[in-house]
Structures are given as structure tokens and as C-alpha cells.
Amino acid sequence: MPPIDCEDQELLEGFLAETTELLEKLDDDLITLEKSSDDTELMNRIFRSIHTIKGASSFLGFDLLVKVAHKTEDVLNRLRKRELVVTPEIMDVILEATDLVKLLVADIKAGEIQERETEGTIAKLLPFLTENAGVAQPPAAGATPTEPVATAATEQPQPTPVVETSSAAPSTPPATASVPVPAPQPAANVAPKKIPAPPKPSDAKGDDLSDSSTVRVDVKRLDDLMNQVGELVLERNRMIQINQDLQQGDANRPDFQEEFGKLTKRMSFVTSELQMQVLKMRMIPVEKVFKKFPRIVRSMSRDLGKEVDLQIFGEETELDRSVVDEIGDPLIHLIRNAMDHGLESPDERMAAGKSRVGTLVLAAVHEGNQIIISIKDDGRGIDTERVGRKAVEKGLLSEDQLAAMSQREMFDLIFLPGFSTKEKATDLSGRGVGMDVVKTNIKKLNGLIEIKSEKGQGSEFILRLPLTLAIIQSLLVEVEGEVYSIPLSSVLETIRVDQRKFHMIGGQEVLKLRDMVLPLIRLQKVFNVQQRYERDDICYVVVVGAADKRMGLVVTRLVGQQEVAIKSLGNYLANIPGIAGSTILGDGRVTLIVDPVGMIEGNE
Amino acid sequence: MQDALVPIKVDAAHGELIQLVSFNLDQEEYGVDVLKVREIIRMPIVTRVPNTPNYVEGVINLRGKVIPIISMRKKFSLTEAENDKQTRIMVMDVEGELMGFIVDAVSEVIRISGSEIQPSPAVVSGGIDQECIAGVINQAERLLVLLKLEMMFSRDEKKFFTGM
Numbered sequence: 035m036p037p038i039d040c041e042d043q044e045l046l047e048g049f050l051a052e053t054t055e056l057l058e059k060l061d062d063d064l065i066t067l068e069k070s071s072d073d074t075e076l077m078n079r080i081f082r083s084i085h086t087i088k089g090a091s092s093f094l095g096f097d098l099l100v101k102v103a104h105k106t107e108d109v110l111n112r113l114r115k116r117e118l119v120v121t122p123e124i125m126d127v128i129l130e131a132t133d134l135v136k137l138l139v140a141d142i143k144a145g146e147i148q149e150r151e152t153e154g155t156i157a158k159l160l161p162f163l164t165e166n167a168g169v170a171q172p173p174a175a176g177a178t179p180t181e182p183v184a185t186a187a188t189e190q191p192q193p194t195p196v197v198e199t200s201s202a203a204p205s206t207p208p209a210t211a212s213v214p215v216p217a218p219q220p221a222a223n224v225a226p227k228k229i230p231a232p233p234k235p236s237d238a239k240g241d242d243l244s245d246s247s248t249v250r251v252d253v254k255r256l257d258d259l260m261n262q263v264g265e266l267v268l269e270r271n272r273m274i275q276i277n278q279d280l281q282q283g284d285a286n287r288p289d290f291q292e293e294f295g296k297l298t299k300r301m302s303f304v305t306s307e308l309q310m311q312v313l314k315m316r317m318i319p320v321e322k323v324f325k326k327f328p329r330i331v332r333s334m335s336r337d338l339g340k341e342v343d344l345q346i347f348g349e350e351t352e353l354d355r356s357v358v359d360e361i362g363d364p365l366i367h368l369i370r371n372a373m374d375h376g377l378e379s380p381d382e383r384m385a386a387g388k389s390r391v392g393t394l395v396l397a398a399v400h401e402g403n404q405i406i407i408s409i410k411d412d413g414r415g416i417d418t419e420r421v422g423r424k425a426v427e428k429g430l431l432s433e434d435q436l437a438a439m440s441q442r443e444m445f446d447l448i449f450l451p452g453f454s455t456k457e458k459a460t461d462l463s464g465r466g467v468g469m470d471v472v473k474t475n476i477k478k479l480n481g482l483i484e485i486k487s488e489k490g491q492g493s494e495f496i497l498r499l500p501l502t503l504a505i506i507q508s509l510l511v512e513v514e515g516e517v518y519s520i521p522l523s524s525v526l527e528t529i530r531v532d533q534r535k536f537h538m539i540g541g542q543e544v545l546k547l548r549d550m551v552l553p554l555i556r557l558q559k560v561f562n563v564q565q566r567y568e569r570d571d572i573c574y575v576v577v578v579g580a581a582d583k584r585m586g587l588v589v590t591r592l593v594g595q596q597e598v599a600i601k602s603l604g605n606y607l608a609n610i611p612g613i614a615g616s617t618i619l620g621d622g623r624v625t626l627i628v629d630p631v632g633m634i635e636g637n638e
Numbered sequence: 639m640q641d642a643l644v645p646i647k648v649d650a651a652h653g654e655l656i657q658l659v660s661f662n663l664d665q666e667e668y669g670v671d672v673l674k675v676r677e678i679i680r681m682p683i684v685t686r687v688p689n690t691p692n693y694v695e696g697v698i699n700l701r702g703k704v705i706p707i708i709s710m711r712k713k714f715s716l717t718e719a720e721n722d723k724q725t726r727i728m729v730m731d732v733e734g735e736l737m738g739f740i741v742d743a744v745s746e747v748i749r750i751s752g753s754e755i756q757p758s759p760a761v762v763s764g765g766i767d768q769e770c771i772a773g774v775i776n777q778a779e780r781l782l783v784l785l786k787l788e789m790m791f792s793r794d795e796k797k798f799f800t801g802m
Contacts, residue, residue, distance in 0.1 A: 616685075
């Protein structure tokens with residue numbers, strides 16, 4: 035195996051960050067290009083991206099990568115010069131080549147250069163170069179017509195912002211040190227071995243490319259932050275001054291109180307500004323996730339022989355990176371689900387009196403401190419009867435249970451692990467894993483999932499997610515003198531009730547709430563809180579929901595709503611059932627954050 | 639802490655010098671390596687954490703960081719005592735994690751040479767697990783039990799803490 039001799043870790047990191055970014059954009063651009071092939075600007079941008087990748091990788095000596103990128107570039111060059119016309123076939127090959135490039139970059143990132151089969155993909159590129167052979171002979175890399183771009187490309191890896199590399203350093207394994215390294219005979223090693231073919235776009239490997247350990251921050255935002263910090267320093271000095279005055283007995287001065295009041299106000303203003311700024315820096319547009327979907331939808335629709343019009347709305351909606359990192363997978367599964375199960379084939383659609391082309395709408399929108407992402411198709415909708423039957427067949431529930439189920443509960447069946455309506459597992463679906471993943475991930479994020487579906491009309495999956503995981507709105511409740519905090523994102527409503535209205539069903543306390551039977555959990559019992567008050571019949575029930583489940587937490591009193599920063603309890607107390615973490619209240623006291631999700635699961 | 643540091647003659651031949659923080663627990667004196675002790679604080683308000691072993695008193699806010707508080711008395715199954723003016727929390731570094739331990743009183747920092755540490759006799763004090771005793775220091779007037787913090791929690795206890 036040829037070793038990569040990369041002396042300069044920083045250079046390599048710069049290359050990876052740059053290439054990853056380019057590749058992410060490239061996918062999107064390519065799909066757009068297929069739709070609007072006359073866009074010269076777009077064409078040029080695509081060409082430049084792949085050219086930059088080629089230039090940088092040749093500079094660093096990644097020969098396999100150069101080879102693939104080079105051939106792709108040649109094809110793109112012909113497209114650019116209008117010697118070729120954009121057709122789905124060409125796009126297929128170019129996309130395949132892009133995937134291969136991604137795979138190779140992922141290898142470099144992982145620190146293991148593997149021998150990959152590149153010949154196949156390159157061979158597919160070649161026909162597009164040899165037709166009209168005259169013009170097609172590609173010039174050597176250095177002599178490429180776009181000279182200025184070439185220089186820019188080789189230079190790019192160096193000026194990596196320091197912020198980025200330094201923060202990336204800890205997370206990058208001591209990779210390059212131990213990297214198996216390049217040999218003099220690099221290009222020759224493309225033996226026609228049986229080696230994994232380029233990945234499907236939906237393969238996890240491609241997703242890994244997007245790195246979340248580094249952040250690119252707008253310089254303006256950074257400047258704003260510096261400003262705020264400057265103000266904070268001023269206020270601190272002012273505070274020290276006031277404290278000194280106080281020590282010296284000036285506290286009786288008539289304006290002292292006013293001074294202090296003003297200071298407090300300014301402090302709180304600066305702090306909340308600062309909080310906003312930092313929060314904003316952690317925010318990234320959901321576009322980061324959305325932009326890989328056109329690609330996935332395209333390849334799936336070709337595989338499945340379905341015609342789909344994917345519409346994306348609200349991709350500029352920002353949310354915390356911790357959330358963005360987590361929603362990629364669930365969304366892919368939901369899209370696959372919609373493509374595979376939801377949308378019908380063109381013929382079926384015609385027969386049902388719909389247009390040949392199915393519509394898939396992916397939308398993101400802010401609502402309060404939540405983000406709502408919806409995936410909506412106009413396909414056949416969920417056939418609850420069939421779903422119910424399948425669930426019984428698979429032994430996931432009994433006939434009696436099925437009979438007692440509401441429409442809503444039937445929808446929820448599709449989230450059961452191992453559930454699938456497919457007779458046979460295919461590449462795309464049928465193993466009954468996908469929707470289970472969706473549910474688990476959404477729960478992990480403290481999110482809710484809702485299904486709307488009408489047979490023959492289509493279905494809609496609505497995800498409600500918190501904007502950030504670091505600072506949350508919470509409801510403070512009191513349980514026999516102890517204060518606990520419940521994430522507001524899980525709270526659906528609070529009710530003041532008389533305990534005599536509780537019923538017992540099979541040893542489980544429940545409350546009849548409108549048309550729903552709500553299972554209850556007494557926080558006092560699960561947290562072993564000593565009874566402090568005289569037994570009072572009036573109590574409060576906090577209705578919480580996680581994904582598709584609802585439950586009522588019985589508490590003594592509601593204290594109020596507060597924005598709290600989540601603090602971990604450390605390794606030693608990380609796994610207490612029902613407790614998600616802790617937070618510090620205004621008076622400096624620690625309060626535990628209840629984990630409604632875990633509680634609901636624990637109660638199942 | 640009013641006692642001055644007790645100087646102890648060091649003989650170079652007797653091995654390296656070790657500094658210990660000594661504290662009291664139910665009539666007995668214990669010592670831990672001074673480098674493990676981050677700070678010593680008075681009892682703040684402790685927030686109880688449900689469903690934990692009885693010796694976990696709860697958590698406190700240590701300047702913005704939430705750390706667990708362990709009662710040494712309960713951990714070693716000694717008789718419980720009311721907190722008084724002498725009661726202190728020793729914030730210590732246990733395998734990279736900060737933890738607070740409630741002790742009856744913290745007395746002083748002492749220096750000993752490594753050779754003064756003797757292996758602990760088969761039976762030392764009542765309930766203390768033998769594993770976490772690194773040795774015994776026998777000086778003219780006093781007997782000091784040297785604790786090994788890494789061994790404070792048995793494997794099972796750690797299992798409980800870090801994931802059941």
C-alpha cells in the first residue's frame with residue numbers, strides 16, 4: 035500500500051475542510067445543472083470546484099484522487115464548452131465519479147488510504163471524452179486553460195484559518211502519523227480486484243464527510259462578540275468600583291441604589307446579547323442537511339422508476355449544530371420512506387387520476403423556540419388496515435390490541451422496530467429499521483413526531499425539534515418541596531386537577547383527559563421524595579410527550595418558566611433514570627432536569 | 639486550620655517527600671495526596687439526586703460546575719453525624735472527575751517521606767473497604783490512614799455510576 039507522505043498536518047486538514055465543503059456544494063449544483071443546463075455561471079462553478087479539488091490533491095500527492103478528479107474535470111470541461119449536452123446518462127456518471135471522489139476523501143480523512151476500484155468509474159467517463167476525439171484529448175493538469183484557477187487551487191490549502199485547525203486538532207486522530215504512506219508506483223495499483231464499488235449516495239460514508247468538529251464563523255459575528263465582551267468588561271469594572279464604594283461605606287449615598295440598579299440592568303442586557311451571539315454562532319442553516327436530498331431523491335427516483343418533483347422550502351432556517359448533526363439520518367429515512375412507500379409509480383398515479391410526477395415537499399420553519407420540519411408526499415397515504423394486519427402477522431401485537439386501536443395509534447405502528455409492509459427487503463427499504471431509527475433519534479433530541487395521512491391523498495410527517503440542546507426553556511415544578519425542571523419542549527399542557535379524579539387501570543394510575551386516557555407518573559414516587567406537606571387533593575399534572583407518546587407527571591405545584599443552561603452531572607451520575615442533567619438557578623442552587631423521554635420509555 | 643504546618647524532618651535516604659491533607663472522620667484521622675485536593679469548602683446547599691446510592695448526598699454548584707457530593711461517613715458505613723461548623727467538603731479529583739467529599743473536619747497539610755508509609759494491618763478501622771487504603775502512617779502521637787482515591791469506588795459502584 036503506498037504511503038502518503040504528508041508532512042504537514044495543517045495542510046492536510048485545510049485540504050480536507052476545503053474539499054469537503056466543495057463536495058457538499060457540488061452535489062447540489064450538479065442536480066441543479068441537470069434541470070437548468072444553460073446556466074453558464076453554474077457550469078463554471080462546478081468546473082472550478084472539481085478543478086480545485088484536483089489541484090489540491092495533486093499538490094498533496096493523492097494520486098487516485100487526482101486521476102478521478104481529472105477525468106471528471108475533462109468531461110465537465112467538454113460540457114462547459116458545449117461539446118457535450120447534459121443528459122441524465124452523463125449526470126449519472128459524473129455523480130458516480132463525485133461519489134468516488136467523496137469516498138477517496140473520506141479514506142484520507144480516516145487516515146487509511148485504501149485501494150479502491152477507480153478504473154470502472156473512469157472507464158465510464160472515457161466514452162464522453164473520446165467521441166469527437168479531435169477536441170477531446172485532455173490537456174495535462176498544469177496546462178489547463180483556466181490557469182488562474184489552478185494557482186488559486188494549489189494555494190488554497192495553506193491559508194487555513196487558525197481557529198479551525200486548532201479546534202479540529204484534538205478530534206483528529208493521530209492519523210497522519212500512522213498513515214500508510216505513498217509509494218513511487220502510485221497510479222499502477224488499480225488492479226482489477228473485487229473492491230467495493232463507489233457508494234450509493236445514501237451510504238453513510240458520504241455523510242461522514244461533513245465534519246462538525248470545526249466551525250466557520252462569520253468574521254462580523256466574531257467582531258460583534260468581541261464588542262459585547264468589551265462591554266461586559268466595562269460593566270465588570272463598574273461593579274468592582276461599586277463594590278469598593280460599598281466597602282468604604284458609601285452605600286448610604288442616596289444614588290447608590292439607583293447606580294446598582296442601572297448596573298444590574300446593563301449587565302443583564304449585555305449578558306443576554308452575548309448569549310444570543312454565541313447561540314447564533316452555533317446556529318447553522320438547515321440547508322446543510324437539506325442539500326444532500328436532491329441527490330438522494332434523484333438517484334432513488336431513477337432506481338425506483340418513479341417521477342418525483344422535490345420541493346424544498348425554508349432551507350435558510352437556522353438551528354443549532356448539535357441538532358443539525360442529528361437530524362440527517364432520520365430525514366433520510368423519512369424521505370426514503372416517502373419515495374418507496376408513499377409515492378406510486380407513474381402508471382399507478384395516472385390510474386388514480388393524479389399527475390405522473392409525484393410531489394415531495396420538504397419544509398422547515400421556525401415556530402417559537404422550535405423548528406418544524408415536514409416531509410409531505412402526495413402518494414398513496416398510509417393504509418392503516420394493511421399496517422395493522424402486517425403488525426399482527428409479524429407478531430408485534432395481538433388481534434385484540436389491534437381492534438382497540440385508534441387511527442392515530444395505527445399510524446404509530448410503523449415506528450415499531452422490525453415493522454415493514456414490504457414482503458422482501460430491498461436495497462432501499464424493507465428491513466423495518468428506518469422508521470425505528472427516526473423515532474429513536476427524534477426522541478433523543480427531545481423532539482416530537484406527528485403523522486398526518488389520508489389514504490390516496492398522501493402523508494405528512496411533522497417533526498418538532500428544539501432549536502438548541504445547550505440552553506432550553508424549562509418549566510420549574512415543585513415536588514414536595516424539591517424543585518425540578520422539565521424541558522418545555524416536551525410539555526404539551528399543564529392541568530390543575532383533583533386527585534380523586536385519577537383512576538386505576540391495571541395498577542397504573544390514569545387520568546381521563548378529554549377523549550384520551552393519560553397514564554400518570556408521580557414524580558414524588560419515582561424520585562423518592564419525602565412527603566413534606568399534608569396530603570392535598572389538588573395537584574398539578576404536567577402532560578409531556580415524546581415522539582408519539584403522551585404521559586402525565588404529577589407534581590405538587592408549578593413554579594414557573596425559565597430559560598436554563600444545561601449542565602452535565604459528570605460521568606459519575608450520568609445515568610440516573612429519569613434525570614437528563616442539571617441546571618443552576620438564579621439563587622445558585624442546582625436543580626435537576628427531568629428526562630420525560632426516558633421516563634415515558636421506562637414506563638412502557 | 640489554626641495549627642501551623644507540622645514540620646517533619648526529612649531524611650533523604652527515606653525516599654521522596656509526600657504532602658498529605660489530613661482530615662477527621664469519626665475519631666480517626668485520614669490523609670489524601672495534596673495534589674488530588676482541588677479545594678476545601680464549607681457546606682453549601684446540596685441538591686438531592688434521586689435513585690442514587692445512599693452515600694451520594696447530591697450535587698452542588700461549584701462556581702458554575704455541577705459536581706456530585708459523597709458523604710465519607712456513609713461511604714465507609716460509619717455512624718452518621720450532624721453537620722457542624724467544622725464540617726467541610728473536600729473537592730477532589732477522582733480519576734479526572736471533580737467530586738466533593740463530606741468530612742468531619744480538615745486539619746492540616748503534612749509532609750511525610752514515602753518510607754513512613756506502612757502497609758495497612760489486616761484489620762484497620764471498622765467499615766472502610768480495604769482496597770482504598772494505601773497504607774498507614776505511624777507517627778509518634780498519631781495514626782493516619784492514607785486513602786487511595788482511585789479505589790474509593792468498587793467496580794460495581796462505578797458500573798452503577800457510568801451506565802447500568
